[in-house]
């Protein structure tokens with residue numbers, strides 16, 4: 001009897017049963033122990049093969065999106081073949097680590113990509129000329145800053161009595177996972193109203209009607225939540241350039257839909 005027979009873990013009963021189901025041809029010349037040993041060896045291989053097939057099926061099937069969202073979610077680098085202004089960053093497209101940005105600092109210390117600064121300033125000048133009060137509450141963020149914001153939000157939910165898992169899920173509804181926030185690109189800004197000058201409603205209504213003239217879009221509208229994966233953020237404006245902004249405004253589509261239509 002081969003020495004390593006005992007090390008194989010397939011139950012003897014099971015191996016014997018399969019053997020007598022003629023899975024393996026009976027040969028009287030082979031001692032019983034040897035036949036069982038061979039059977040076990042074969043079963044081990046079959047098990048490995050079945051496991052391999054199962055893994056392949058799970059990974060390639062659309063079900064994997066449901067079963068393992070964390071595994072399949074962050075697998076694409078941000079798509080930027082249509083130009084820097086149309087780069088798509090969201091929960092499924094992460095910013096490449098070597099992404100470079102040249103920044104311009106605003107009067108209040110916030111920073112934005114230098115390429116969007118002239119139009120951002122022109123938009124603010126016009127809004128102010130029309131009696132609105134506004135400022136950039138958040139422009140460019142480093143990935144570390146984004147991580148800090150997410151951790152703060154998680155801590156806030158934990159403080160309200162949620163479990164770690166719940167707190168993380170809730171926080172991610174409000175704060176993008178580091179590497180997937182447009183703020184890390186420097187071409188998005190959160191715009192707040194100076195409520196001493198005008199109401200939030202007045203500001204967001206004006207931006208909704210005018211931002212596209214300056215190349216900016218309301219990135220996460222209420223009616224596009226299912227596509228963008230982000231709840232309505234009236235303050236978050238994203239630069240896409242005047243031409244794309246005008247088209248998106250006319251068609252009533254969000255960035256994901258617009259990019260899809262260009263493919």
Ligand SMILES: [Zn+2]
Nearest residue numbers: 183189190236
């Ligand atoms: Zn934002």
